[in-house]
Amino acid sequence: MTGSTPDLDRFVRRFTIWINALLVVMLMATGAFVMWPDLAGAESARSTPPDPAYVAGTRIDTPADWHERSPYTLVLFAQASCGACQRAQPFLRQLVARFADRAPVVYVTPGANRDDEFAFGRSLGLADTTIRWAPVDVRARVTPTLVLVDRTGTVLHAWEGVPPGDQDAIVEAIETAIIPG
Numbered sequence: 001m002t003g004s005t006p007d008l009d010r011f012v013r014r015f016t017i018w019i020n021a022l023l024v025v026m027l028m029a030t031g032a033f034v035m036w037p038d039l040a041g042a043e044s045a046r047s048t049p050p051d052p053a054y055v056a057g058t059r060i061d062t063p064a065d066w067h068e069r070s071p072y073t074l075v076l077f078a079q080a081s082c083g084a085c086q087r088a089q090p091f092l093r094q095l096v097a098r099f100a101d102r103a104p105v106v107y108v109t110p111g112a113n114r115d116d117e118f119a120f121g122r123s124l125g126l127a128d129t130t131i132r133w134a135p136v137d138v139r140a141r142v143t144p145t146l147v148l149v150d151r152t153g154t155v156l157h158a159w160e161g162v163p164p165g166d167q168d169a170i171v172e173a174i175e176t177a178i179i180p181g
Helices: 006-035 083-099 114-123 164-178
Strands: 072-077 105-109 131-133 145-150 155-160
Touching (some): 072 164, 114 131
Parallel strands (some): 072 105
Antiparallel strands (some): 145 155
16 A cells, blocks of 8 residues: 555644644744733733832942952942843953052952852952952842942942943043042
């Protein structure tokens, strides 16, 4: 018995059409939930963004040794494997050099590879002693994040993502905050 019967061919064609139609419907439904988060019960993509993790005037629990050399500390949340951190590297290197005596940088990372994190920190001009692993209660939502704190851990300024267009404003805000006026 070679070949197939007309009834079997018709069944296979109808079954294939039915399965394809079902797949299309499933893909459309999935696409609707992805494209329109409100349908999935998620927050609308057009809604206001959530508050930043660190807001001026709030206090974070920073270890005392972060403030040994200066009344101000720049806390840099980053990790070597972060593409945005890599792109911000030249700017971060400039910050470290510019504010080394007045607002030293502490590099806080959740990164798992210690060798990579030390290498990235050194590439910014940081000493190994200023590279820390993030305590559970001192974390950032986005890397890189810069947070300028005073000796008490009070947040003076915070910048999430360090966008290139904001770099001059960041330097100016740090200068204004740490120069007694």
